Amino acid sequence: MLPAFLAQGIARFRTPDYLCVNSAVEMRLTPAILLVTLTLIFASQIVYAQHYSLLIKGGRVVDPKDNIDTEMDVAIDKGRISAIAHDINPINADKVVDARGLYVVPGMIDIHTHVFHGIKNGDNLCNGSASAIADSFSFRSGVTTIVDAGSSGWRNFPIFKRNVIDKSKTRIYAFLNIEGFGMRGEPFEQDTTDMDPEMAASIAKKYRQDIVGIKIAHFEESEWLALDSAEKAGRLASLPVMVDFGSSSRPLSLKTLCTRHLRPGDIFTHCFAEVRGRESIVDTATKKIAPYLQLARKKGIDFDVGYGKISFDFSQALPAVHTGFYPSSISTDMQSPERGDTVKNLLNIMSRFLAMGMPLREIIASCTMNPAREIRHEELGGIAPGTVADLAILELEKGKFSFFDRRRQMVQGDERFRCRMTIRQGEIVYRERRSD
Numbered sequence: 001m002l003p004a005f006l007a008q009g010i011a012r013f014r015t016p017d018y019l020c021v022n023s024a025v026e027m028r029l030t031p032a033i034l035l036v037t038l039t040l041i042f043a044s045q046i047v048y049a050q051h052y053s054l055l056i057k058g059g060r061v062v063d064p065k066d067n068i069d070t071e072m073d074v075a076i077d078k079g080r081i082s083a084i085a086h087d088i089n090p091i092n093a094d095k096v097v098d099a100r101g102l103y104v105v106p107g108m109i110d111i112h113t114h115v116f117h118g119i120k121n122g123d124n125l126c127n128g129s130a131s132a133i134a135d136s137f138s139f140r141s142g143v144t145t146i147v148d149a150g151s152s153g154w155r156n157f158p159i160f161k162r163n164v165i166d167k168s169k170t171r172i173y174a175f176l177n178i179e180g181f182g183m184r185g186e187p188f189e190q191d192t193t194d195m196d197p198e199m200a201a202s203i204a205k206k207y208r209q210d211i212v213g214i215k216i217a218h219f220e221e222s223e224w225l226a227l228d229s230a231e232k233a234g235r236l237a238s239l240p241v242m243v244d245f246g247s248s249s250r251p252l253s254l255k256t257l258c259t260r261h262l263r264p265g266d267i268f269t270h271c272f273a274e275v276r277g278r279e280s281i282v283d284t285a286t287k288k289i290a291p292y293l294q295l296a297r298k299k300g301i302d303f304d305v306g307y308g309k310i311s312f313d314f315s316q317a318l319p320a321v322h323t324g325f326y327p328s329s330i331s332t333d334m335q336s337p338e339r340g341d342t343v344k345n346l347l348n349i350m351s352r353f354l355a356m357g358m359p360l361r362e363i364i365a366s367c368t369m370n371p372a373r374e375i376r377h378e379e380l381g382g383i384a385p386g387t388v389a390d391l392a393i394l395e396l397e398k399g400k401f402s403f404f405d406r407r408r409q410m411v412q413g414d415e416r417f418r419c420r421m422t423i424r425q426g427e428i429v430y431r432e433r434r435s436d
């Protein structure tokens with residue numbers, strides 16, 4: 001007859017599940033290994049009872065926020081990171097993921113998307129079919145947090161929250177449009193009488209747990225009124241403003257925007273767009289970035305990609321990357337795929353920056369710790385013990401890849417990112433099948 005504590009130890013023991021995201025290095029339990037394992041397990045049950053729901057073994061952890069870039073094991077329990085160490089014993093883990101040869105990074109944050117999907121407003125981004133469905137694209141790209149960039153305004157944010165934010169598995173935050181109905185299409189988005197800083201600030205304060213900033217977008221007049229309204233709302237609510245600089249027959253001055261309007265913490269999105277009616281950050285003639293933009297960055301203004309349909313050009317991004325002017329955040333401006341000609345996913349954009357020569361660590365930072373800082377949620381974007389267990393396991397696939405922008409300018413690379421697994425709050429929410 002076994003003593004009760006040993007009998008309980010045997011009852012509690014079971015071989016951990018091995019989830020192989022890397023099929024080439026599948027682990028097998030031979031009888032000899034099993035015997036050694038059983039012996040170790042008996043010992044551990046008696047002297048040490050640390051439990052993990054999930055253990056990720058042998059991946060290269062890249063976490064710029066916590067200054068980690070080396071092979072480490074990551075242990076998870078109760079939805080949080082329990083431990084990070086060079087060799088964590090798998091005995092007490094319910095599941096073990098073999099991540100050798102892969103990158104383990106914090107769950108990524110896509111800071112510019114449009115996910116106010118609905119059926120009310122036709123082909124529009126606010127409560128309409130043009131917005132994407134958050135859970136349909138986030139997890140398969142390693143994204144665990146997304147930010148809607150102004151699809152809703154102060155009049156319809158409660159609908160967005162009720163119908164989308166509260167029902168999605170992806171963590172969703174929002175920039176609130178200064179326009180009352182958000183991105184309702186034209187001519188509504190030019191209506192300055194519906195840009196109400198007091199009402200926007202009041203809704204932003206009421207929904208402080210969801211709203212992370214104010215958005216101004218698509219304005220087409222050669223005047224500062226709309227931007228000033230957004231900045232006023234931002235000041236009243238103590239939140240940053242994300243600026244889509246719009247377009248107009250007489251373009252507004254980018255220098256004036258950076259030196260007289262934007263505050264530290266504000267975000268200039270679509271930073272690599274070269275569109276008619278708007279000044280671009282790289283001078284189209286000299287291919288240089290003006291000193292005032294470098295100063296703006298030093299002052300604390302952030303530059304976001306917001307890739308979208310017409311908002312990214314290699315003619316802008318290449319000179320910027322080659323001079324070390326990297327984006328603060330890489331984001332998709334994701335909309336419904338039915339709109340056509342839109343970006344594929346965040347991994348595709350990250351791969352473009354890799355092909356342009358941006359260092360991998362900087363790319364990961366611009367999808368994790370930087371956007372977390374921009375939206376003032378610095379509890380996200382890292383993997384330190386105690387933080388919520390949002391993780392992405394990525395592969396850097398080798399090959400010959402061509403990346404085209406909307407003008408068919410091409411950049412070639414020999415690597416691209418693939419997502420092999422995504423974990424949200426300790427739960428595996430996406431696992432790549434070979435047919436994906």
Ligand SMILES: [Zn+2]
Binds near residue numbers: 114149308
């Ligand atoms: Zn957008």
